[in-house]
Amino acid sequence: MMKMLDRLLLFLYSLVIGAATVTAVIVAAGGFKTVWLKEVVDDITGGYRVAQATVLIVAVLLFLISLRFFVVSLSRGGNNAPSINQRTEHGDIQISVETVENLVLKAASRSRGVKDLRARVRVGEAGLHITIRAFVDGEGSIPTLSEEMQRTVSEQIEETTGIPVADVSVFIANLTQAPTTFKSRVE
Incomplete structure (x- = not known):
């Protein structure tokens, strides 16, 4: 207001x-x-x-x-970074959304075949809504990779921060191109 x-x-x-x-x-x-x-x-x-x-x-x-x-x-000169606030028996805890996004990237990068990750975290009533945008190498099953990434990220975030994760959406943007190796031919 x-x-x-x-x-x-x-x-x-x-x-x-x-x-x-x-x-x-x-x-x-x-x-x-x-x-x-x-x-x-x-x-x-x-x-x-x-x-x-x-x-x-x-x-x-x-x-x-x-x-x-x-x-x-x-x-308004203070800290304006969006944060997630929790109250415990010992006091208040504030975790910046940027910190949670970095934790998401760290957890998602553990999945094999994932490249170039981006994460977005929104705070909702039911918990965190996480969106991951990734490039994959295309060597394995994309649905299996996505489910593994969702599970890993959800578990890691809940364990590390204590904040419930409502959902993890994975968007596979594209495949990464493997570097092509050319053999020199000497004549």
Whole structure:
């Protein structure tokens, strides 16, 4: 909710500052005279005293919004890496999603015939949803290799992190090409 409010405030703030900047540039370039601008403001507000109060209120609001953005910019300077949080009897445990992804890659690379792995981990209600993208050498059965990889990754992640794994999806992207060896022929 606060994120949406901050985004709305930033949008409105940008519009007001943008309009003020464009107006200042036009006045500075001689696009229209300041007397004309004063008359327009007086016509809209109904008099000089109302204009002063309006300017004061707008200035205070812009200052408060600026202050809010300043506080938000300082408070978000901490660790923003997505993490998985667990509570134990001894305290809190935070494991970054990147750490879990690296564990997935390590476990999946143990499967024979797998090359060029990529992993993505999402946290869900039932546990971790892991997606693995791999290239294989094509020497063995792809379904057998995929099931072995799913089992290995699931067991390794649950054992290492203590976080349940909801599912492991394996996407075999392609086959790797074995390097071709050429024999030199001397004549």
